[in-house]
Amino acid sequence: xxxxxxxxxxxxKLWSSQGPVGAIPRNNASRISREEMPASxxxxxxxxxxxxxxxxxxxxxxxxxxxxxxxxxxxxMVYAIGFSDICSxxxxxxxxxxxxxxxxxxxxxxxxxxxxxxxxxxxxxVGAFKFRGxxxxxxxxxxxxxxxxxxxxxxxxxxxxxxxxxxxxPAYIVMPSNAPKIKVKGVESHxxxxxxxxxxxxxxxxxxxxxxxxxxxxFVHPFNNExxxxxxxTAALELLQDQGPLDAVxxxxxxxxxxxxxxIATRGLAPDARLFGAEPLGADDAARSLSSGEYVPQKEPxxxxxxxxxxxxxxxxxxxxxxxxxxxxxxxxxVLEAMVxxxxxxxxxxxxxxxxxxxxxxxxGFVRKEGIDRIGIILSRDLHxxxxxxxxxxxxxxxxxxxxxxxxxS
Numbered sequence: 341x342x343x344x345x346x347x348x349x350x351x352x353k354l355w356s357s358q359g360p361v362g363a364i365p366r367n368n369a370s371r372i373s374r375e376e377m378p379a380s381x382x383x384x385x386x387x388x389x390x391x392x393x394x395x396x397x398x399x400x401x402x403x404x405x406x407x408x409x410x411x412x413x414x415x416x417m418v419y420a421i422g423f424s425d426i427c428s429x430x431x432x433x434x435x436x437x438x439x440x441x442x443x444x445x446x447x448x449x450x451x452x453x454x455x456x457x458x459x460x461x462x463x464x465x466v467g468a469f470k471f472r473g474x475x476x477x478x479x480x481x482x483x484x485x486x487x488x489x490x491x492x493x494x495x496x497x498x499x500x501x502x503x504x505x506x507x508x509x510p511a512y513i514v515m516p517s518n519a520p521k522i523k524v525k526g527v528e529s530h531x532x533x534x535x536x537x538x539x540x541x542x543x544x545x546x547x548x549x550x551x552x553x554x555x556x557x558x559f560v561h562p563f564n565n566e567x568x569x570x571x572x573x574t575a576a577l578e579l580l581q582d583q584g585p586l587d588a589v590x591x592x593x594x595x596x597x598x599x600x601x602x603x604i605a606t607r608g609l610a611p612d613a614r615l616f617g618a619e620p621l622g623a624d625d626a627a628r629s630l631s632s633g634e635y636v637p638q639k640e641p642x643x644x645x646x647x648x649x650x651x652x653x654x655x656x657x658x659x660x661x662x663x664x665x666x667x668x669x670x671x672x673x674x675v676l677e678a679m680v681x682x683x684x685x686x687x688x689x690x691x692x693x694x695x696x697x698x699x700x701x702x703x704x705g706f707v708r709k710e711g712i713d714r715i716g717i718i719l720s721r722d723l724h725x726x727x728x729x730x731x732x733x734x735x736x737x738x739x740x741x742x743x744x745x746x747x748x749x750s
Contacts, residue, residue, distance in 0.1 A: 419600075420566045420655035423608030426573040426601060429476045433574060436506075437472050438464050440575070442583050442716075445685045448698070453707045454715055457586070458698070459579040461720040462690050466526065468721045469575045469598055470499035470562075476571030477560045478503045486556035487511060491537075491544035494523030495647055495721060496562040501532035512557050514547040516540075520646070563595030564653030573601025579716045580609040588614040588715040592696045593626040593667065594648035596656025598718065603663040614712065617660065617667040618700035620645040620675065620692075626652055626660060627667040644672045647693030647721065668700035675699045682719070694720035 440460045448456050461469040474496065478484060487510035490500045497513045504511035511532035515524060516539035527534055535551060537543040552559055561568065575598065576589060589610075591602040599617050606613050619626050622643030629636040629652065638651040652660060670678075675692045678699035682688045697717040700706060 419604070419659050421570050421573070421601070421604055421659075423604055425566070425570040426577055426605050426608065429472075429567070429570040430574045430577055432479055433472060433475055433571065436475050437574070439578055439582075440464050442579060443686060447685060448681065448702075451707075452701050452715075454587075454713055456698075456701060457579070457583045457714065457716045459575060459716060459718045460688070461575055461718055462688060462694055464720075466495065466498040466502055468495040468499065468694070469572055469718065470495045471502060472574050473563075473565070473568035473571035473597055473601075474499035474503040474560060475506075476574075477565055477567040478507055480567045481558050481560075484509050484558060486558070488560050489548055489551050489555070489557040490514070490560045490562060491548045492562050493519045493646065493649075494526070497532070498523060498526040498530065500560055501527045501530035504532065505530045510555070510557070512551045512555055514544050514551065516544065561653075563597030563650075564655050565597075566655065569597050569601045569604075569656065571601070572598040573605040575718055576602035576605040576716075577609065579718070580606065580613075583714075583716055584610055586610060586613050586714050586716045587712045588616060590616040590618055590668075590697050590701060590715060590717045592645075592648060592693060592718070592720070593617040593619045593652070593660065594623075594693070595650045596626065596652040596660050598720075599626075599664075600656040600659040602718065603659050607663065615664050616700070616706075617664050618697045618717075619667050619669050620648055620696060621669045621671050623649050624667075624669045627669050629657065630661060630664055630667050633661070643692075645675060645693040645696055647691065648696065668703060668706055670696060670699040670703065674703065678702065688719075690719055691721040 440463050442457050442459050444455065444457055448458075465471045478488060478500075481488070484504075484507060488500055488504050489512040490496060491514035492500070493516055497515055497519075501511045501513060511530070512535065513527050513532045514535050514537055515527065517536045518539045519536075524534065535547050537547040548559060551557060563569070563572075576591065579589070580586060589602060589606045591599045593599045603615055606615055617626060617630075620641075620643035623638060623641035623645065625636050625638040625641075635652070635657055638649065641649045643649070672692070675695055678695040679690055679692065681702075682690050682695060682698065697719065701715060701717060
């Protein structure tokens, strides 16, 4: 059996001016061999010789792409995940996650100055791509009889709760006291046990640690987890399989799980495609990090895009840093306009965090970019019909800014 090409680098929480501790330089003499690494740090997916390949992708092509990604195609880094991990995740998730549709609109194409293909992860189970990562992670934990634990303000919480329910194991979810009520109800609907805490990271982590000590549950990080990242990457894999070739791909950035998975999937199937991220101006740590070349943590974010408030992870940042051409930042007003367009064109009510990519590709500066005839973007998270943001969407036309702030309270 062949060993996977690129072992997972043990990236933890520490940072330096050169990126996270654990980054491995390009020369092979400094790389860690498979034999030298603990089993838990190796690829979670199957070896390249013992699985089938999606949509005619050959073993040699898959191996070449993993080599490209691990041996210098991304600035000399050995990343937390490789293309083979995403392919394995896609096979593992077949029949569990929805293969969500891709939609387009002549009106959006005209405004964007190019063909825009939108992957509707808002139509995924729990309304978000998060179910992909949670399901992949739970499938690979091993003994999960004591249940799983996580902290999240909403989407990842619901994803873990549903995945645990399908596995028949308990889920222990830490949520901030100010979490949107509709997301709390979503978590409760899947039978998870919720512990509320103060709305800060320290309180979340402390509560999660206590739960794990008391229950023996396994922690599933919202984004800084190899198996979560690989699962999220299957959204871009499907987009490229169903709609490629594409000149560019864009995804939103919060903690970076979706964006990092999108980068690896795109480099595997469409090495020449350009990669972009989208981020709200009020939570632009990734854009500032990419611009400076050094990790910049999120501080006091202020935006209606409540799913994009966190900092990037030590495992997601190196991939984002090395593969993105640019990160487009958008105002809350631009996000609102994108939400209205999606509602008017498709009768979809997408939450602010899920509409940020459409807002980004409609910005004048991005519209003027040359060499992009076809771009794929990922949408995520439908708003529940009972949300306070929905009613104004049905009635307002030209100026619809009145409910912008209400959206973050729903």
